[in-house]
Amino acid sequence: MATLVEAAVAEALTRGGREVVRTYAAACVERLAPVFLGLRGGDSGREADVDLFVRTLWRLWDPADPFADAERLAAEVEDFAELRPTETGLTDSADIHCFHAVLALRYAVLCAGTGEAAEAGQCGHVALTAMGLLDRNLPQPGLYDEELEWQRRSVAPAEGLREACAEVGRGRLAVLQGR
Secondary structure (H helix, E strand, O other), X not given: OOOXXXXXXXXXXXXXXXXHHHXXXXXXXXXXXXXXXXXXXXXXXXXXXXXXXXXXXXXXOOOOOOOOOHHHHHHHHHOOHHHOOOOOOOOOHHHXXXXXXXXXXXXXXXXXXXXXXXXXXXXXXXXXXXXXXXXXXOOOOOHHHHHHHHHHXXXXXXXXXXXXXXXXXXXXXXXXXXX
């Protein structure tokens, strides 16, 4: 798994089985979700994307959901504006941060369908990249290191993980909006 994800996390994903892989991917998306939802939630014309994001995130946390429609769902996520290339690329900060959230969602959907550790690792890679980029624009960086720690915690799922990840994500949105 050639990603930014720490070797110990990658090994835990490889050994952990489908439930660990899926929980890890869901946790990564949960920490990025408030950014997408907070920055796109009020955009007219994006209601369907926001709804799909929220519904999919709920499904990712449901271990009984087999994600038999993962390929179709990933294709729907790929239709989000953030994943459609443009001539100028992504230049706006909000667009870049939303891109990371949507890309992580795509990898998590694929991971939920296959149970593959590599796709979970890609989801983690996206989260680390997003926090590394955000850190470069902050007077007091630390979000990358925080994400590393949350990724370590996410391969050893504990009660309350989802709520804790959502809280972390809300804090990240506040940091982004406060810049």
